[in-house]
Amino acid sequence: MINMINNYITVQCTGCRACEQKCPKHCIEMKDNQEGFLYPHVDIKQCNNCGFCVKTCHQLAENLAKEVGEVYAARAKDDEILLKSSSGGMFTILAQYALRNEGIVYGCAFDKNMVARHVMVDSLKGLDRLRGSKYVQSDTADTFGQAKQFLNKGMMVLYSGTPCQIAGLKSYLGREYENLLTADLICHGVPSQKLFNKYITWFEKKTGQRIIKFDFRSKDKNKWGLMYKVQLSNSEKYKMGFLDPYYKSFLEGKTYRECCYHCKYATAVRIGDITIADYWGIEKQHPEFYTDKGVSLILINTQKGRQVFDKIKADILYLKSTVEQAVLQNENLRKPVRRPVVRDSIYNEIDNLEFSSYINKYLSVGLQPMTRIKAAVPYKVKLVIKKILR
Numbered sequence: 001m002i003n004m005i006n007n008y009i010t011v012q013c014t015g016c017r018a019c020e021q022k023c024p025k026h027c028i029e030m031k032d033n034q035e036g037f038l039y040p041h042v043d044i045k046q047c048n049n050c051g052f053c054v055k056t057c058h059q060l061a062e063n064l065a066k067e068v069g070e071v072y073a074a075r076a077k078d079d080e081i082l083l084k085s086s087s088g089g090m091f092t093i094l095a096q097y098a099l100r101n102e103g104i105v106y107g108c109a110f111d112k113n114m115v116a117r118h119v120m121v122d123s124l125k126g127l128d129r130l131r132g133s134k135y136v137q138s139d140t141a142d143t144f145g146q147a148k149q150f151l152n153k154g155m156m157v158l159y160s161g162t163p164c165q166i167a168g169l170k171s172y173l174g175r176e177y178e179n180l181l182t183a184d185l186i187c188h189g190v191p192s193q194k195l196f197n198k199y200i201t202w203f204e205k206k207t208g209q210r211i212i213k214f215d216f217r218s219k220d221k222n223k224w225g226l227m228y229k230v231q232l233s234n235s236e237k238y239k240m241g242f243l244d245p246y247y248k249s250f251l252e253g254k255t256y257r258e259c260c261y262h263c264k265y266a267t268a269v270r271i272g273d274i275t276i277a278d279y280w281g282i283e284k285q286h287p288e289f290y291t292d293k294g295v296s297l298i299l300i301n302t303q304k305g306r307q308v309f310d311k312i313k314a315d316i317l318y319l320k321s322t323v324e325q326a327v328l329q330n331e332n333l334r335k336p337v338r339r340p341v342v343r344d345s346i347y348n349e350i351d352n353l354e355f356s357s358y359i360n361k362y363l364s365v366g367l368q369p370m371t372r373i374k375a376a377v378p379y380k381v382k383l384v385i386k387k388i389l390r
């Protein structure tokens, strides 16, 4: 029986911490497993079998979301916001709305050791830390409990994160709050902090410099796409995601938490009031709306989401779209990523090999020369080449 439960937890638990935060006896502790993902551990001696943890688990509950929302392509009117954001800057627009209403914002930030954590921000200046996708699982820490306190005081709270984090927050709260706005991301899946730490150490050793900032979605050079910018102590480094071992294996879905491969939120029926994502494929679906500064895909899923959308319209450009169009280049609106066989070896061997041998064996970036050339050519140049070829 215990084995069955453990097995279930390994496969289904998303590490949201709702059970730990809810436990009245404080006898649940979240600990890293061998792969570096957080899982709950119950102190059986303290536990009085109240069952709150099971009732709070969003994975054991029915998916709260019921219908597909309205779909739009959208982007911030302000170019500065666009260029600082991963896609069309919709997170910043929502955050500004919350802050203007004397609210607060929760989202993912890197701390000084490059650990991804959810934190609270109450000023426009603070938003810088939350902007940008961090392709590693973020630790929600005690933010669900904190958010509840602010909600009970009547403050507006915007909570952003992966769909499983939003589901965890909702289960933890256990009831609707008028003053809570949730923004979920369309999410591929998340690698572990342990894997990211090993990569960071390898990167710093290789360059002989300390990483100050890691931006997975820099728009400095190639504009909207998958290029990273790493600010090092004495220089900057840019690289296309497909040419980097950690980034490439993330994009290929090789390094995710187990539950990501069975994600029940990988669907067009969304858990947040508003869903934010990249509108990949916009150049084909709505060419007139394309810009190389980035376009968001947004889904307006609830009445509350609709009211907020009406209020932020002055700050954005938007265009009606459909799920059918959006899903064409955003598979996670329809299904989770397929689990590759190599995923097991990647995490089984994480402690056994020296990281450069580990990369060569499992996270190799051996691209065909043609793929390298294609990756390096800016989108506008590609369009011209296509026109000429036609």
Ligand SMILES: Cc1cc2nc3c(=O)[nH]c(=O)nc-3n(C[C@H](O)[C@H](O)[C@H](O)COP(=O)(O)OP(=O)(O)OC[C@H]3O[C@@H](n4cnc5c(N)ncnc54)[C@H](O)[C@@H]3O)c2cc1C
Pocket (backbone or CB within 6 Å): 084, 085, 086, 087, 088, 089, 090, 091, 092, 106, 107, 108, 109, 116, 130, 131, 132, 133, 134, 135, 136, 137, 138, 160, 161, 162, 185, 186, 187, 188, 189, 190, 276, 277, 278, 279, 280, 296, 297, 330, 332
């Ligand atoms: C792990 C991950 C996988 C993703 N997969 C897809 C995908 O398959 N398809 C797609 O279209 N979009 C995906 N996205 C979303 C996309 O990368 C952008 O984050 C999104 O479009 C918002 O961009 P923005 O321009 O509005 O704002 P930005 O300011 O760039 O967005 C930042 C927002 O992302 C949140 N965030 C950043 N990192 C994390 C994290 N590790 N965990 C939880 N929240 C985080 C911040 O809290 C903030 O709300 C993913 C994001 C992450 C973090």
